Amino acid sequence: MIATIISVFAVLSILTVMLTFLLGVTRVWFSMSRDGLLPGWFAKTDKSGTPQRVTWIAGVASALLAGVFPIKAVADLTNIGILAAFVVVCLSVIIFRYKRPDAPRTFRLPLMPLVPAFGMLASGFLMLQLHWETWLRFGGWLVIGLIIYFTYGRRHSLMNPDSPRHLASQSPDAAKSD
Secondary structure, eight states: OHHHHHHHHHHHHHHHHHHHHHHHHHHHHHHHHHTTSSOGGGGOOOTTSOOHHHHHHHHHHHHHHHHHSOHHHHHHHHHHHHHHHHHHHHHHHHHHHHHOTTSOOSOOOTTTTHHHHHHHHHHHHHHHTSOHHHHHHHHHHHHHHHHHIIIIIHHHOTTSTTSHHHHHHHSHHHHHHO
């Protein structure tokens, strides 16, 4: 009886994680596309405002990865990616706090910089517990991401004042359409 209850909750947990992953990935890709880091094709939405294209791509890619690779390898790769993102976020909090001390804030972080420093250390420690093959896969995906960024994203980013998208958004015609 206990085993059945645990199994049911395990399946429900997996479904929750997959739903959260798909929602998160589609919104990240949508935002990156809108900001010029990925082709604009990814930012297209249907009439209800849903980024349907990236939802399909993320769903099919997830199904293929889960079908081809062992679930432990996929889970470990997901873990290292999320932990690396946590490290970057914690580091960004510290950098932003000291580079822009006068920026308006809706939330004050207590014990700054101890909390983000602890977050970086804890996430880094958990990353170090992962197998070397996970690090190798993570490095491969990181290289792919950097190639995409340096060959496409950097040139097309709205943050780049010379990008076609940035220039178009600054033109007088763009101001009239607002």
